[in-house]
Amino acid sequence: MPITLDTRDAGFETAFATLLAAKRENAADVDVAVAAIIDNVASRGDAALVEYTNRFDRVELTPARLRLTKGEIAAGADAAPTETVDALRLAAERIESFHRRQLPMMIDYVDDAGVRLGLRWRPVAAAGLYVPGGTAAYPSSVLMNAIPAKVAGVERLVMTVPAPDGVLNPLVLAAARLVGIDEIYRIGGAQAVAALAYGTATIKAVDKIVGPGNAYVAAAKRRVFGRVGIDMIAGPSEILVVADRHNDPAWIAADLLSQAEHDAAAQAILVTDSSEFAAAVEAAAARHLEHLPRADIARASWQANSAILLVADWNEAAPLIDRIAPEHLELAIDDPDALAARVHHAGAIFLGRYTPEAIGDYVAGPNRLDALAPAAIRLAEAEGLDAHALSLALRLSRR
The missing domain is CATH 3.40.50.1980 (Nitrogenase molybdenum iron protein domain)
Structure with missing residues (x-):
């Protein structure tokens, strides 16, 4: 399972630095x-x-x-x-x-x-x-x-x-x-x-x-x-999701796995202010992994490289995001624009609970999820990325 780090713990800074320094590929052999x-x-x-x-x-x-x-x-x-x-x-x-x-x-x-x-x-x-x-x-x-x-x-x-x-x-x-x-x-x-x-x-x-x-x-x-x-030197895929307890844990779990299913070296990180919500996301991820076609890859990534960061309040989120500098950043909170304005180091930023990263992989358009998600789901399924499709389909079923 992902490691859990709490900013209120005395050893947080050391553990967080270790997370950031972890190598996910054997570059020397490859080179x-x-x-x-x-x-x-x-x-x-x-x-x-x-x-x-x-x-x-x-x-x-x-x-x-x-x-x-x-x-x-x-x-x-x-x-x-x-x-x-x-x-x-x-x-x-x-x-x-x-x-x-x-x-x-x-x-x-x-x-x-x-x-x-x-x-x-x-x-x-x-x-x-x-x-x-x-x-x-x-x-x-x-x-x-x-x-x-x-x-x-x-x-x-x-x-x-x-x-x-x-x-x-x-x-x-x-x-x-x-x-x-x-x-x-x-x-x-x-x-x-x-x-x-x-x-x-x-x-x-x-x-x-x-x-x-x-x-x-x-x-x-x-x-x-x-x-x-x-264009760039792309490393293994990564996603960081900032989510509060008002989200559906199944949605956030699918969002995290949508990048974990790419590569065993991928990384998925959840930042939340609720330990109860974090546990619910972990449980939902375990359920998703029971039926995803690329479960072996996603599970390897989820268990080896992923993390849950517990913060005391959202003021702690932006500095953590900047230190991680994620490729994909989801802000599934009440005021995503306010937090996004404080973030300096991130690739693609997805604002709000109805803007999963998977929509950006294909057609984008968070304000028209109903109209655009079916096409994105079809493309995700065609590429064999079922966690991407699940991330979108779960939201459609609620609307």
Whole structure:
């Protein structure tokens, strides 16, 4: 079970520092392996790429078979369920609408000395999108990374996605077709990152690499940074939920498990002012874990990396949040805006009891949960992330 720390205990600071310092991945072993893979692909090109793909994905390829043909993309996309493709289309429309509002403004002015100054934004010429294809395939990743690039005006967008045993998820191809990606390679892992960064006879190098992946992908992106741009070095997924006793414990438990189910190295943290509520959330999580398809992964994360932080009052919450700097932050309390205004270090912030993190993974829109959640649930189920779907479905059943 998660560890429980109380800010009123004398040993809290030491225990909290230990929690923050805990390593959830064996970076040294990963870096050694990744360095060898990158050097091999950089020096031997397609030959090394094919060898790694055949070994790790258990599929016999040749350089000529690395890239998917237009016919393969169309056939795969056509096999995707219509209702789920409709959900992808809704998500795509909303993602594009948001990012169009994010476009930076040009600057062009003449200062008091009569000097003309300006700032011009230009898109990179080519971007590589890494899409995971291991324990879960994520068509949502295609949309979340490709659409901003398209909005920015990137002319060449390349997608790499591993095909374990030769199988590609039809929804990933449907998402690619939806956003207009037609240069797709059936490769993954550090070898895919190396190919995008250094190029091979078959794959032309790109200017920037984006997209999530496992520890090997993250390590590879770290190593090629400088030769190419990257979006970020993503660690294991994490969520911090601030919740009071007025929440349904089953909802909050599902929210926490929605990140725990991603990876055994993921981390879920609950901050609450009620020990009784904390116990109820633990009990609800145990019940959820009895039927989640990815329960083994979620349970490993929940037991090894997660924590419950008991605070005396909400004034203690913001400093704790800033020290953790969570990737996802839910504020399920009466006045989430007031607490959010005091938080400096967090990724995506979800305000209120009806704004679970899972809605942000797909379509967002907390003020229209009834209208948007069904599409998000459909996409979560398609990606095999049932705790994400449960987090949304539980709220719909109450409204």
